[in-house]
Amino acid sequence: MGRKISLFEAFLKDKSGVASIVPSSKSTVKIICGMIPYREENTIIEYGPGTGAITKGLLKKMGNDSQLILIEQNNELYNSLTKQFTSDSRVSIFHDLAQNVKNILQRKSIYEVDTIVSGIPFSYLDDITAQLIVDQSKNLLKIGGQLIVYQFKDDIERYLRNFREVRVKENPFNIPPLKIYNAIN
Numbered sequence: 001m002g003r004k005i006s007l008f009e010a011f012l013k014d015k016s017g018v019a020s021i022v023p024s025s026k027s028t029v030k031i032i033c034g035m036i037p038y039r040e041e042n043t044i045i046e047y048g049p050g051t052g053a054i055t056k057g058l059l060k061k062m063g064n065d066s067q068l069i070l071i072e073q074n075n076e077l078y079n080s081l082t083k084q085f086t087s088d089s090r091v092s093i094f095h096d097l098a099q100n101v102k103n104i105l106q107r108k109s110i111y112e113v114d115t116i117v118s119g120i121p122f123s124y125l126d127d128i129t130a131q132l133i134v135d136q137s138k139n140l141l142k143i144g145g146q147l148i149v150y151q152f153k154d155d156i157e158r159y160l161r162n163f164r165e166v167r168v169k170e171n172p173f174n175i176p177p178l179k180i181y182n183a184i185n
Helices: 007-013 026-034 053-061 075-085 098-107 127-140 155-160
Strands: 043-047 067-072 091-095 113-118 141-151 165-171 178-184
Touching: 026 053, 026 141, 026 165, 026 178, 043 053, 043 098, 043 127, 053 067, 053 075, 067 075, 067 098, 075 091, 098 127, 113 127, 127 141, 127 155, 141 155, 155 178
Parallel strands: 043 067, 043 113, 067 091, 113 141
Antiparallel strands: 141 178, 165 178
């Protein structure tokens, strides 16, 4: 078995596709996982799970009949996630782009989800791609569903205008500090 890749190594190889050089902090994981109303059967998508810090937090709280769909574009991080989470029957891992989420879900016969968590760096995306990801996410969310986006920059705000409500929580304890947007459908 190969060694586990670090986010720093992944970032050096793919600066536009990896948001950070360090995994999400414990405080960020706690905040994000605390925003989600868990039931026995949740369907959650995670865009850009990186090394799986938030993934682990989600799985600890998800019921046995829940589904967690991971979409990671970076090859090394995808391989690392596959090694970590393939044995958990609740997890499906896709080596793909977030903008292909609709097609990914159709292959699994899923047409709506409870929550989407996104760690992808929206500040690196062009406007058309960023809006496409947000619009597709909104269309896939159940009424009352959430798009939770954690970012170092405020670029995401303008794309969340069509949500019923957007709550913002700052996490100054993350390095670097970040904002967590909870957009309610």
